[in-house]
Amino acid sequence: MKILIIEDEARIAKRIERMTRDFFDKDTQILLCDSVENGLNTIEKQSIDLLLLDLNLNGENGFDVLQTVVARSFQTIIISAYTDRAITAFQYGVLDFVPKPFDANRLTQAFIRFTTPEKNNGQEIQFLAVKKARNIKLIAINDIRYIKGAGIYTELHLSSGRIELHDKSMESLEKLLPSTFERIHKSYILRWEEVDKLVVEAGGKYNMLLKNSELLPVGRSKYKEIKQKLI
Template sequence: MLNILVVEDEPLVQQRIVRLVREILGPAASIDSAMSLDDADDALRRRVIDLLLLDLNLQGEDGFTLLRRAVASTFHTIVISAHAERALDAFALGVLDFLAKPFPRTRLAQALERAQAATRMSGRGAQLVGVWRTHGVALLPVDDIAWIQADGDYTALHLVNGRRELHDKTLDRLQQVLPAAFVRIHRSYLVNMQQAEALQVEGGGRYRLRMRGGTELPVGRSRVQAVRERLL
């Protein structure tokens, strides 16, 4: 199943894209749609996607804003735009394909075939995580993250160098896209096991995981065995 998000602000164009994708992929596709950057952000928070079909001009907003965020995600992106002159900039940000409007059905079918092949080859496992900074999005290698802590509607990324960064996705959402080295040890903690040193038993049957640098994090009882196996 290919989970797809179509981001297009012209209703008729959006309907055509969705219809063609359904015709080409049939039951192999689950399709959601959005008409603005805010709607797209909401959709990306709600579900994990495999493929983004993105217009670059969204009610006066620049789709490149979303494209830059997508660099740190595990999904692939196909740009569908009338602005063919922006193709080189899009490819520089790692898009899988660029379809110039108007496009024939055969061209979309070709792009979707590439997306299916790329998804089968890459699987899950983001190598970069995007965090907001004053002047835009900064990309952090996931190996720089020691552990991640729930912080209300956000998460706090605790880095190997001691810094702390806020992220706008929940622990559940991050766990779905990060590499297997990241293990949920508690409802509030997701840990990079490459940075873990030892499992410690405390009084009352409580457990804590000691990280490099000395920080100790609580381990839920139901997760102790999984943590112990990863430390072997």
């Protein structure tokens, strides 16, 4: 586990570092940066699992970091006094927004959200960001029909028929996506509005028929839950 803290106030950075070490195991590596430039340089050179980001860094805008790295595979938790920017941060797909001043309990809640598979039941994101060459492209959540696991990537299957690759894993995306999405199989997350009906085939094989006539597999362990939801 490798965690990056981008915070310009040394006292607060050390406090966050201490609370982070108290929660995670001793093998966790924690990196500290105090500016947008140092943070972005570290992200380019290091493979991290979690980013803890302030939004005001010596007068620089932490959103400059967020907008650059939002499509990366790691999760981001904002720690900031700028609570008026929380909605925008969630729309960019951050996992949590911890307002300053904060205590150990509130930061622990954010860490628990990071370490458990539960969905984010707070603010709902409006788009996912994908990397296109050196640019970031925003994909509206409502344009996604379903998401398919593809090795270390995920495929965003869009209403237009296009497919966009995303760096975040299925598990990471499942935490971020709104309640309108349902995990129907280990390799598929479906936007529920796309559902037509559940199809049961011979041999106990289950599929979900979409409104556009596509068939997606349904996991055996998910069948009863999904059948109940369709009633």
